[in-house]
Amino acid sequence: MAMAALRREGRRFATPLIRPNPTNALRSSLSPSEEQATLGVRYISTQIVRNRMKSVKNIQKITKAMKMVAASKLRAIQTKAENSRGLWQPFTALLGDTPSVDIKKNVVVTISSDKGLCGGINSxxxxxxxxxxxxxxGPEKLSKYVVLGEKAKAQLVRDSKKDIEISITELQKNPLNYTQVSVLADDILKNVEYDALRxxxxxxxxxxxxxxxxxTxxxxxxxxxxxxxxxxxxxxDSYEIEGGETKSEVLQNLTEFQFSCVMFNAVMENACxxxxxxxxAMDSSSRNAGDMLDRLTLTYNRTRQASITTELIEIISGASALTG
Amino acid sequence: MASNAAVPFWRAAGMTYITYSNICANLVRNCLKEPHKSEALVREKVHFSVAKWVDGKPQKPIIRSDTPED
Known part of the structure; x- marks a missing residue:
């Protein structure tokens, strides 16, 4: 009984001597809530670090899962995107791709994703x-935007909302397919006047x-x-046109079909x-979370070890004071 | 390719070649035999929402979808 009372006494005396330095050194790097620690609490609280570790671990789990999901989606869509390249190639061979053409009405079709967390592709x-x-x-030229996807819309609204003609979203609710993209291309063709679509x-x-x-x-x-x-x-001009259609009719059909094919490929490639x-992105963020977790674990263990050491020193010095 | 006689008619109806070819494609899909038919029809679902912009403001988006709203 007397021993216990003495030990408690000893602790109370030891506290102000030992506490200030290690507490500050260890706590200051962890949280700003140092002042909130209850007065008279004997040990450095590791609660905050533990909570932080838990949340970092959870975030890492989420990013890992997202990476897995993206990887499996990628595999499915990659073959589709690569196959869809065969659609536009003959058109480019026939009608060419002339980005430098000089025309009045330009329409820029920006393709982006609806969801974020995918690096810098939308930017x-x-x-x-x-x-x-x-x-x-320019003075005599007109340039407009057609925006696909939520993310590009959010970025373009900031500085050029006057030039946005149409915005299209929720494209990827069902798996992408040609019918969908062609209906979309049809909508764009009907609602926008253009000389060239980019x-x-x-x-x-x-x-x-x-x-x-x-x-283009x-x-x-x-x-x-x-x-x-x-x-x-x-x-x-060296192509021969069969049947009774005039060249302009054939060209109109061709360019319309070309647009829907190019759009299909573009949407596929972009989704891929x-x-x-x-x-x-998710791979690197789960790696970062791992690094952070390592650092936090180190701090946590060090703090724990320090408090154990302090305690031992106190006990030993108390015991030696009694005997000596 | 479109048959010669038909072209002026669907053009006059305000259709583009895309719409016309889609209708034709759907017709072909409907000619498939059963297990393949429903597969092909399920694959080609349309869903997206379009919003026109007037004077820098988006108008109410129109949902283009062939599946009923849930």
């Missing part, structure tokens, strides 16, 4: 679109590299004009890039 496509917009706007998207190259790409599509009138004036589309970018 790159917005950046490219802005560049194209600037490049093609489709901006991220072309999928590998899981870690996406190339911002522009596909001309309206039938412009195609005809370009073909007559020679130039890049001059070869078009999105999943790839999300995968690598």
């Amino acid at each position: 790159t496509s917005v950046k490219i679109s802005r560049g194209l917009h600037k490049l093609n706007s 489709v901006v998207f991220n072309k999928f190259q590998s899981v870690v590299s996406f190339v911002p790409t522009v596909a 599509l001309l309206s039938p009138e412009v195609v005809e004009r370009e073909a007559e004036s020679g130039g890049k589309l001059g070869e078009l 890039s999105e999943q790839g970018a999300r995968m690598s």
